[in-house]
Amino acid sequence: MSSLTDRTSAARRRTPLNRSQIAGFWGAWAGWTLDGMDSFIYALVLTPALTELLPRSGYAATPANVGLAGSILFALFLVGWGLSFIWGPLADRFGRTKVLAGTIFTFAIFTGLAATSHNVWELAIYRFIAGVGIGGEWALAGTYVAEAWPEDRRKMGAGYLQTGYYAGFFLAAALNYTIGVHFGWRAMFLTGAVPVVVAILVLLRVKESEKWQKAEERTVRAKPLREILGPTYRRRTWVACILLTIAIVGLWAGAVYEPSAVIQLATKAGMTKNDAIRTASLATGLLSIATILGCLALPPLAERIGRKKTLAIYFVGMAVAIAGSFGWAFYLPNGLAPFIAWLFVLGFFGGNFALFSLWLPEQFETRVRATAFAFCTSFGRFIGAGVNFLLGAAVLHMHTLGVPVALTALAFVAGLFVIPFAPETKGEVLPQ
Structure with missing residues (x-):
């Protein structure tokens, strides 16, 4: 009884956040939210945008051409995400907040130009450059929150931060349900320019983390990329790259093709085009809410049973949910309702990304942390680009999107054999 009382009183005595830490978190969260919104806008407007633009480019807007062009454009977007590695070394050299603002400004401007x-x-060009900006936001936001928040609060801070990306999915779905249906895909891209305001606020209102300032004062200028690939960090760097690659492949296979799958199932059920689009928006909203819940549930679980066991649970959940939704429910005669029900499970375990926001900063010292975070996420995006292109080709060849997407569940099964090679950092403080 006394130990329970001690834990309760310790929770109540959490270190209070100062104004800069609060402003910094909301700036990072808002940037990550709008980042998620921007990313998912493309999935929602893919079909109408390419239906209009393909004939202007000399190609017929057949379903096959729309699917192939969509996959190629998304692969280019992911390559841009991969090239976002450049932001990591810049943040280790010049600070987290300035470079974070730069990433937000880049993706906002070029998303607006896509309209x-x-x-x-x-x-393709606008989405590629927007991808470079979007890809850097997670690494810098995650690094900033880990360093700026007190040790006794940063774990939940990682979970709170990750909810922003999926709140962005929800926001994109809401915008598509209202603006997209009535004003078209160009208006949707224009809404993606809004984050410019957030970038300015981050730059003006948020102070650098003390950990980075102290590390900057005592650090002889080193080469962070060489260090994270050197003997000290090599193993954990590559293991993190593999695990993040699996998470990225699964997320984008499920999330990118989810609206198309729902639209197909809704049309098959006899809905009109606009009703099918609205149903896809509602399904995306459900997916987003479930993922936010998964993000919030993850940090307490990781603190209780450890990082590696928590990731294993979430990977198993992803494998089952992808197979159940795209491999089974998608092919049922009346599969719309079961498919949407499976999306809730898929969304919850898609919250596995919150673990990386918590876990990656714990594995690297301050002087190389942003570089390591950016490198590991960028590596996964390059592989994800290739997998997305192969998925598009498989969908075109098999004339169905269910089976190709369902096969990505195997990546999570493979990930279970990689997790044991990662370091367990439960109970450890953030390295200086």
Whole structure:
């Protein structure tokens, strides 16, 4: 009884956050939310945008061409995400907040410009550069919150931060349900320019983390990339890269094709085009809410049973949910309701990304932390780009999206054999 009382009183005595830490968190969270919104806008407007732009580019807007072009453009977007590695060394050299603002500014401007596209080539260029900006936001936001928040609060801070990305999915679905249906895909891309305001606020209102300032004062200028690939960090760097690659492949296979799958199932059920689009938006909203719940449930679980066991549970959940939704429910005669029900499970275990926001900063020292975070996430995005291209080709060849997406469940099964090679950091403080 006394130990329970001690834990309760310790929870009540958590270190209070100062104004800069609160402002910094909300700036990072808002950037990550709008980042998620921006990423998912493309999945929601893919079909109408390419239906209009393909004929202007000399190609017929057949379902097969729309699917193939969509996969190629998304692969380019993920390559841009991969190239976002450049932000990590910049943040280790010049500070977290300035470079974080730069990432938000980049993806906002080029998402807005996508609304002006006259053909698929222009859209591809704008989405590629937006991807470079979007890809850097997670690494810098996660690094900043880990360093700026007190040790007794940063674990939940990682969970809170990760909810932003999926709140962005929900926001994109809400915008598509209202603006997208009535004003079209160009208006949707224009809403993606809003984060410019957040970038300015981050730059003006948020102070650098004390950990980075202290590390900067005592650090002889080193080469962080060489260090994270050197003997000290090599193993944990590559293990983290593999685990993040699996998470990214699963997330994008499920999330990117989810609206298309729902639209197909809704149309099959006899809904009109607009009703099918609205149903896809509602399904995306459900997926987002479930993922937010998964993000919030993860940090307490990771503190209780450890990082590695928690990731294993979430990976098993992802494998089962992907197979159940795309491999089974998608092919039922009346599969719309079962598919949407499975999306809730898929969303909850998609919260596995919150673990990386918590776990990656614990594995690297301050002087190389942003570089390591950016490198590990970027590596996964390059592989994810290739897998996405193969998925598009498989969908085109098999004339169905269910089976190809369902096969990505195997990546999570493989991930269970990689997790034991990662370091367990439960109970350890953030390295200086």
